[in-house]
Amino acid sequence: MDGIQILFVVGIILFVIAAGAFGWWQAKKRREAFQALAKKFGMRYHRKDRGIASRYSFLKKLDQGSNRYAENILEGQYRGHPVLAFDYHYETYSTDSKGRRQTHHHYFSFFILHQTHFFPELRIYPESFMSKFGQMLGYDDIDFESIEFSKAFTVRSSDKKFAYDICHTRMMEFMLKDKALAVEFDSQCIALEFGSRLAIEQFEHRLDQLCELRELIPDYVYAS
Numbered sequence: 001m002d003g004i005q006i007l008f009v010v011g012i013i014l015f016v017i018a019a020g021a022f023g024w025w026q027a028k029k030r031r032e033a034f035q036a037l038a039k040k041f042g043m044r045y046h047r048k049d050r051g052i053a054s055r056y057s058f059l060k061k062l063d064q065g066s067n068r069y070a071e072n073i074l075e076g077q078y079r080g081h082p083v084l085a086f087d088y089h090y091e092t093y094s095t096d097s098k099g100r101r102q103t104h105h106h107y108f109s110f111f112i113l114h115q116t117h118f119f120p121e122l123r124i125y126p127e128s129f130m131s132k133f134g135q136m137l138g139y140d141d142i143d144f145e146s147i148e149f150s151k152a153f154t155v156r157s158s159d160k161k162f163a164y165d166i167c168h169t170r171m172m173e174f175m176l177k178d179k180a181l182a183v184e185f186d187s188q189c190i191a192l193e194f195g196s197r198l199a200i201e202q203f204e205h206r207l208d209q210l211c212e213l214r215e216l217i218p219d220y221v222y223a224s
Contacts, residue, residue, distance in 0.1 A: 030072060030087075030200065031047065031072060033200040034072040034074065034200065037074060037200065037203060037204070038074050038076075041074070041076065041078060042076060042077070043074045043075060043076030043077070043078070044074070044075045044076050045072075045073065045074060045075075046073040046075065047071060047072070047073075048069060048070070048071045048073075049069065049070050049071075049073055049086075050068070050069040050070075052069070052070040052073070052084075052086065052088075053068035053069060053070070053090075056112065056189070058121075058186050058187055059112075059184055059186055059189065059191055060123065060184065061108075061110065061182075061184065061191070061193045062088065062110065064090050064092075064106075065090035065091050065092045065106065066090065066091050066092075067089070067090060067091045068088070068089065068090040069088075069089055070086040070087065070088050070089075070110075071086065071087050071088075071089070072086060072087045073085070073086040074086065074203070078207050078211060079207075079208070079211040080211075081113050081114075081115075081210075081211050081214060082113070082114040082115075083111065083112065083113050083114070083207060083210065083211075084111070084112040084114070085109070085110070085111045085112070085203060085206070085207060086109070086110055087107065087108075087109055087110075087197050088107070088108055088109070088110050089105065089106065089107050090106050091103055091104065091105055091106070092104045092106065107196065107197045108193070108194050108195055108196055108197055109194045109196070109197050109198040109202075109203075109206070110191065110192070110193060110194070111191065111192040111206055111207060111210045112189050112190070112191045113189065113190045113191075113210050113211065113213075113214050114188055114189060115188050115189075115190065115214070116188065117188065117221075117222050118187055118188055119162070119185040119186060119187065119188070119189075119190075120157060120158060120159040120162050120185075120186075121157060121158065121159075121184075121185065121186045122155070122156070122157040122159070122162060122163055122166060122183075122184070122185040122186070123154075123155070123156050123157070123182075123183070123184050123185075124153050124154070124155050124166075124167070124175065124181075124182070124183045124184075125153065125154055125181075125182035125183070125193070126152065126153060126154070126179055126180060126181070126182065127151060127152055127153055127154050141154050141155060141156060142155040142156065142157065142160055142163050142164075143155075144164075144167055144172065146169075146172050146176075148176060149167070149172040149175070149176060152175075152176060152179045153175065153179075155167060162185075162221075165218060165220075165221050166185065166217060166221070168216075168218065170216055171213075171216050171217075174212065174213070174216060178209070180194075181209070182194070182195075183213065190210065190213060190214055192206055192209060192210050192213070194206075
């Protein structure tokens with residue numbers, strides 16, 4: 001191995017070490033930011049929990065892939081509601097043309113509001129090419145009087161009455177203000193789902209949105 005090759009190998013090693021150190025530093029700063037947020041809100045902070053994946057596996061977004069775990073977990077009361085907010089990770093795998101297995105890491109943020117009332121499953125998420133394709137294959141999408149809302153969101157539930165009760169005029173107006181929102185109702189949970197890991201600065205706003213969603217649910221839904 002000549003001098004140029006040695007320098008090249010050393011450069012790669014140094015790059016890997018630097019990338020690892022930078023990743024460690026970023027993770028440390030994020031943990032510290034979550035700890036500060038927990039203190040601000042009077043909530044508890046947990047660094048990591050693998051049990052959340054199994055406890056909430058009825059939520060479709062958390063029931064994917066393998067090596068599932070939550071980290072940077074905030075737990076406690078927010079605006080009078082019991083909530084849970086965290087980063088989430090899972091893995092999927094693929095095989096390339098040479099038969100080599102590749103691991104794909106998925107990271108996103110998730111917010112849960114707990115309640116005593118049980119809800120049937122209801123999912124409201126942004127309309128996409130895949131959801132439109134699913135409709136072509138026969139997957140039922142519930143439509144509403146608001147054409148704008150029906151075009152912006154896919155709504156699926158086995159209980160159409162519950163879907164109509166939740167998606168009243170004020171709720172649709174609220175969701176149309178942020179067409180990236182994805183919401184899931186199931187069992188005793190209302191959840192906000194995101195496709196990527198959010199900046200720490202967004203967490204307070206998303207917790208506010210979660211509580212506002214709960215407060216927009218009509219009282220008669222809880223009497224049924």
